Amino acid sequence: MGFLVFNEWWYPNFCALLDTLGVRSHLVPTLDLAVQFDGGAWRTRHDTSFWREIADEAERFQLAMPDVAANPLAYAEVTIEEWLDKNGYSNIFRDAVLAPLLSTTFLTRTGLPDSSIFTCACFFGPFPILSLLTRVAWRTVEGGSRSYVNAMLDGFPGGLRPGSRVERIRRNRTRVELLVDGRREKFDHVVLATPADVSLTLLEEPSQDETTYLGDFTYDDAHVVLHRDERTMPTERRLWAAFNFVTEEASGPFRQGSYSYFSSAFQRWVDDDVFVTVGPRSAKIPPEHRLSEHHWRHRVPDFAAPIRSRELRRIQGKRRTWYCGEYTSLIGAHEGSLISGLAVAAALGAPYPFPDRKAARRLFEDAAADHAGLIKTVRPAHESFWPPSLGALVGQMLGSSLAQRARGPRELVPARLASLVSNLVVDRVPVYRSFKKELSSPHGDVRARVYRRDTDA
Numbered sequence: 001m002g003f004l005v006f007n008e009w010w011y012p013n014f015c016a017l018l019d020t021l022g023v024r025s026h027l028v029p030t031l032d033l034a035v036q037f038d039g040g041a042w043r044t045r046h047d048t049s050f051w052r053e054i055a056d057e058a059e060r061f062q063l064a065m066p067d068v069a070a071n072p073l074a075y076a077e078v079t080i081e082e083w084l085d086k087n088g089y090s091n092i093f094r095d096a097v098l099a100p101l102l103s104t105t106f107l108t109r110t111g112l113p114d115s116s117i118f119t120c121a122c123f124f125g126p127f128p129i130l131s132l133l134t135r136v137a138w139r140t141v142e143g144g145s146r147s148y149v150n151a152m153l154d155g156f157p158g159g160l161r162p163g164s165r166v167e168r169i170r171r172n173r174t175r176v177e178l179l180v181d182g183r184r185e186k187f188d189h190v191v192l193a194t195p196a197d198v199s200l201t202l203l204e205e206p207s208q209d210e211t212t213y214l215g216d217f218t219y220d221d222a223h224v225v226l227h228r229d230e231r232t233m234p235t236e237r238r239l240w241a242a243f244n245f246v247t248e249e250a251s252g253p254f255r256q257g258s259y260s261y262f263s264s265a266f267q268r269w270v271d272d273d274v275f276v277t278v279g280p281r282s283a284k285i286p287p288e289h290r291l292s293e294h295h296w297r298h299r300v301p302d303f304a305a306p307i308r309s310r311e312l313r314r315i316q317g318k319r320r321t322w323y324c325g326e327y328t329s330l331i332g333a334h335e336g337s338l339i340s341g342l343a344v345a346a347a348l349g350a351p352y353p354f355p356d357r358k359a360a361r362r363l364f365e366d367a368a369a370d371h372a373g374l375i376k377t378v379r380p381a382h383e384s385f386w387p388p389s390l391g392a393l394v395g396q397m398l399g400s401s402l403a404q405r406a407r408g409p410r411e412l413v414p415a416r417l418a419s420l421v422s423n424l425v426v427d428r429v430p431v432y433r434s435f436k437k438e439l440s441s442p443h444g445d446v447r448a449r450v451y452r453r454d455t456d457a
Contacts, residue, residue, distance in 0.1 A: 013357075032241040033104060066124075102130070104130075171190075223295060274291070340372070
């Protein structure tokens with residue numbers, strides 16, 4: 001349930017891991033999206049009356065993405081909502097087409113309008129994981145995610161204690177002390193692979209930097225149900241897709257809709273009609289149709305997410321404490337989470353396990369060296385590879401775009417750059433907190449508010 005599909009281009013380290021473990025995967029026959037709301041319905045590459053209405057917009061959007069992806073410095077600071085408004089896209093395209101499609105990747109609609117249009121464009125090509133017009137090649141693990149999890153556990157060289165309750169983490173210059181199930185245990189280092197806010201809660205006497213950077217990630221709660229209730233799917237079976245967004249609302253932004261994944265569409269070992277539903281409709285599924293249910297949390301994406309994760313380099317390894325997981329990564333998802341763990345392991349002295357896999361190694365070095373700053377590596381100045389060196393790009397964006405805004409006496413800095421400006425100034429934490437206070441003010445339009453600095457960066 002927790003992890004369904006991947007592809008070879010965007011998940012090279014994960015593919016290398018599966019090969020190392022001897023875990024098999026297979027191509028997904030079709031991984032399409034269906035959307036149904038009060039007044040319309042559509043399914044990828046299927047002819048419906050609603051699709052005919054927005055087909056031109058969908059094609060125009062798809063064809064525009066390569067130009068956006070090829071100009072990161074021009075578009076990295078432009079939000080999806082700003083770009084759509086500027087280029088004349090309709091609200092119905094945004095709410096009933098693009099938002100549901102992007103949500104299949106982020107698993108939450110919260111924060112999507114404020115995400116970067118450049119990040120969005122990267123998903124659409126030139127080696128896409130999303131498309132409105134063409135088929136995208138995906139794979140799924142044979143037997144589900146438990147197959148590779150069990151394979152990793154079977155070969156784990158150290159002692160494993162799943163289910164142990166870590167209550168508190170106390171640190172000093174020579175050791176880390178964990179309070180585990182009421183007992184105190186000492187270690188050389190601690191690696192936290194928990195969400196940012198959970199990690200902060202576990203730390204006893206966190207530093208000012210730890211409080212600032214770990215406390216700035218936001219999460220959505222999700223109620224997830226594995227079940228057999230067909231009422232969560234589109235009314236017409238011909239519209240059933242692998243991913244389905246269904247709502248009873250007539251107009252956007254469709255905040256009451258739910259996603260249902262049709263497991264039988266891409267997991268060939270599932271014989272019956274089995275669904276995974278996330279969202280408000282999950283609470284309405286009768287108990288007799290439920291197979292299992294879970295409460296998960298997903299990080300809310302936004303414009304500054306790559307910068308936030310980059311800022312964690314300021315606290316990595318400090319006080320013998322390390323952080324990994326999706327929120328610390330450059331690209332997110334399973335690939336980003338895996339790379340973040342490999343990066344921390346490398347910082348602690350472990351060799352990179354897939355040195356002969358060129359694509360995997362390059363993405364690892366981009367994330368671990370350029371983005372997280374946990375390792376040092378030397379690479380050619382230019383490589384014809386996609387995705388581009390996003391870690392280096394984020395640093396370039398900070399250096400070229402934000403430096404000029406943060407320098408000079410009494411420089412006016414737009415409030416929407418609040419999370420970014422702190423990267424460039426010596427007194428970053430006080431400035432960062434001032435920005436957050438300014439943003440939370442109930443007076444006036446947040447986007448129009450500014451913060452004035454009287455000293456040079």
